[in-house]
Amino acid sequence: EDKVVQSPLSLVVHEGDTVTLNCSYEVTNFRSLLWYKQEKKAPTFLFMLTSSGIEKKSGRLSSILDKKELFSILNITATQTGDSAVYLCAVESAGNTGKLIFGQGTTLQVKP
């Protein structure tokens, strides 16, 4: 059965710290991996990764995919209280429907 596992499940840091969130997957016919940030409401899109070893970067956030070892990491440097959220990892499988399979999320709390 396809699955996506995120770790840690929750994390508490102080402003200015750097955090690394992990996502490992077992999916038949991998197509892409996506990261979302969920604050109080809708998940908002952060990154999509399809190729190994290529870092995607947006400001203080960056992500990289390892298709050989079947995992991805999301790094946040110089964390701010506004980074507090649930970070969701999802994998799209290829095939007729290509549905997204989500991990259980990592809850990040950044304290001032």
Next chain:
Amino acid sequence: DTAVSQTPKYLVTQMGNDKSIKCEQNLGHDTMYWYKQDSKKFLKIMFSYNNKELIINETVPNRFSPKSPDKAHLNLHINSLELGDSAVYFCASSRSRPGLADRSYEQYFGPGTRLTVT
């Protein structure tokens, strides 16, 4: 200028009732989805429509029936509501049919509908 909108935002109802949730997107996307997010924040796909055609139908009780009158709208009707149906339901849309397109497209989510069944 809301991209993906859902109504209502909150829905409190009693067991056995029938209710509907509506979703609309103004992004010009071809594909729309319904997800259920449980109390542990686990998001799970329920249905997906591409240009009004059902393409994903996960293991969901047949009390749940999606309807897509056009590609900008996807509604979810739930019959005979049960306590276990309490969750946040998210609608999402993406540019193209997943799996068969030449590349992946990110999905954009609506604000969610918090359903509470008492």
